[in-house]
Amino acid sequence: MRAEYINPFIASLKNTFRTMLGCEARRSDISLKPDGRATYSVSGVVGLSGKAVGTVVLSLSEQVALKAASTMLLTEATRINDDVLDAVGELTNMVAGGAKAQLEDLDLMASLPNVITGLNHEIHFPSNVTPICISFDTKWGKLTLEVGMAPVPQHAAV
Amino acid sequence: MRAEYINPFIASLKNTFRTMLGCEARRSDISLKPDGRATYSVSGVVGLSGKAVGTVVLSLSEQVALKAASTMLLTEATRINDDVLDAVGELTNMVAGGAKAQLEDLDLMASLPNVITGLNHEIHFPSNVTPICISFDTKWGKLTLEVGMAPVPQHAAV
Numbered sequence: 001m002r003a004e005y006i007n008p009f010i011a012s013l014k015n016t017f018r019t020m021l022g023c024e025a026r027r028s029d030i031s032l033k034p035d036g037r038a039t040y041s042v043s044g045v046v047g048l049s050g051k052a053v054g055t056v057v058l059s060l061s062e063q064v065a066l067k068a069a070s071t072m073l074l075t076e077a078t079r080i081n082d083d084v085l086d087a088v089g090e091l092t093n094m095v096a097g098g099a100k101a102q103l104e105d106l107d108l109m110a111s112l113p114n115v116i117t118g119l120n121h122e123i124h125f126p127s128n129v130t131p132i133c134i135s136f137d138t139k140w141g142k143l144t145l146e147v148g149m150a151p152v153p154q155h156a157a158v
Numbered sequence: 159m160r161a162e163y164i165n166p167f168i169a170s171l172k173n174t175f176r177t178m179l180g181c182e183a184r185r186s187d188i189s190l191k192p193d194g195r196a197t198y199s200v201s202g203v204v205g206l207s208g209k210a211v212g213t214v215v216l217s218l219s220e221q222v223a224l225k226a227a228s229t230m231l232l233t234e235a236t237r238i239n240d241d242v243l244d245a246v247g248e249l250t251n252m253v254a255g256g257a258k259a260q261l262e263d264l265d266l267m268a269s270l271p272n273v274i275t276g277l278n279h280e281i282h283f284p285s286n287v288t289p290i291c292i293s294f295d296t297k298w299g300k301l302t303l304e305v306g307m308a309p310v311p312q313h314a315a316v
Contacts, residue, residue, distance in 0.1 A: 045205075047270065047272075053267075085285075112212055114213050114282060118279035119276075123272055123274055124243045
């Protein structure tokens with residue numbers, strides 16, 4: 001995955017959190033993900049396809065998911081329910097959407113957002129794809145954004 | 159989701175298992191998925207986008223995942239490792255690929271295959287999408303295929 005493709009995702013996450021949630025997200029770390037373990041217990045997943053294929057994973061602690069959803073829903077969410085899961089999916093969709101708008105040359109389309117729960121869930125990428133994992137700090141706690149992309153044979157390398 | 163869109167996925171799963179694994183998969187049940195719990199502990203996930211957006215989830219018990227991977231890898235797999243996860247992802251990709259070839263009018267493209275593990279993981283769809291869950295019996299055990307699709311605003315209803 002070419003490094004310049006990661007910046008639109010970082011910018012989109014910061015912008016989505018600022019504009020949708022009134023919440024500054026500060027990048028704290030960036031790494032090649034060493035294994036498949038989701039960093040937190042609620043993960044929004046959006047698939048991308050076009051001149052490249054990829055996956056965007058937004059992983060939140062339960063606390064960050066509840067705070068973000070409460071802000072989006074304009075009502076206090078105190079447990080993970082369908083509304084909170086929809087809000088996390090929508091947030092992931094917005095992060096992916098903002099990034100793909102910046103990556104015009106890849107002609108990306110987003111799939112449905114799915115949300116994975118379960119304390120010890122792991123989201124594995126194909127072993128020939130090395131996802132980049134970016135950690136952020138917010139006033140509500142930490143979160144991670146993980147992006148893995150691969151070229152499709154008939155198009156230019158990603 | 160229009161009912162006629164599910165048959166290509168059922169046919170593709172049967173065909174993929176027969177041709178790639180030498181394994182007959184018999185459909186045992188079909189239902190609208192009542193909640194987000196993955197039926198089994200290893201789930202391959204592929205996103206679809208085009209004139210519709212969707213997700214395909216192939217959920218296998220550890221035993222079925224190991225038997226399927228052993229057949230694909232031509233070597234006995236005894237535990238879930240990266241090779242087994244890649245095989246499950248590739249199997250999910252083939253099921254999705256076979257179905258999208260039959261759904262030409264939707265111009266679908268597949269994202270990267272991801273594989274989710276964790277005994278109690280749940281894969282949630284957006285609450286306005288009702289996935290269809292199809293159960294299959296094989297000589298190795300049971301598995302489920304789950305497909306959820308939704309129209310995209312600028313195209314015809316799915």
